[in-house]
Amino acid sequence: MKIRLFRNAALKIEVAGRTLLVDPDLGAKHSRPSFTGRSPNPMVDLPASVDDILDGVELLIVSHLHADHFDTVAQAVIPKDLPLICQPGDEDKIRGFGFKDVTPLTSELTWNGIRLTRRDGSHGLGPVVEKMGQVIGFSLEAAGEPSLYWAGDTVLYPPVVETIARTRPDIIVTHSCGARWDGELIVMDDSQTVEVARSAPQAKVIAVHMEALDHATVDRATLRRTADAAGIGPERLLVPADGETVRVDKG
Structure with missing residues (x-):
């Protein structure tokens, strides 16, 4: 499995011969208002062109x-015939943007051999x-591939802890900027984020959603220091730069 971080939460995942794009934020640097008065958002440029990001998706x-x-x-430039999976309740609004093939992830579904399971x-x-x-x-599973748990925009709370304990994923993607x-x-x-890594010694934790928004309180260097102090090294907790690709093979 290959996971390429573009910016914030936007990931391109290559798995089982297929290419998925998660949570695309494609606007130019400083194209949206500030949350806190520190800086317009997003605070950094995309590390790739929009065409590159969408290539093969x-x-x-x-x-x-x-x-x-x-x-x-993203709503404007992504092809409207691309199949799109969303949370229940968002499908009508997304169809209003012109997308034709919108499926809410109510519990689980399988797309081209890839099983997606909704997580709280x-x-x-x-x-x-x-x-x-x-x-x-969501959790993602496919034959011959490591299992992935993408926690999303959540704090660490009991359902996340329970998902990690019950499913024992090989990869956990966390949003770790400490936004407030x-x-x-x-x-x-x-x-x-360090507690997630402690709770899942079998997993590689990939921390993203950092250094892009002005209401964040944690940057990559801070996370690395906290992890190192806790004995969680870079082989267990990965903190990719924008544009970087992480490859994880099934153990």
């Missing part, structure tokens, strides 16, 4: 409709969840 996965996961540029996520805890809205993660809204944590920070 056969399936689109959109976990939720926040702009940093499915922005107006919580975009924060307490009252902030109502402001953030519903999100999902109204002072509340809305995705994992460095401490929670």
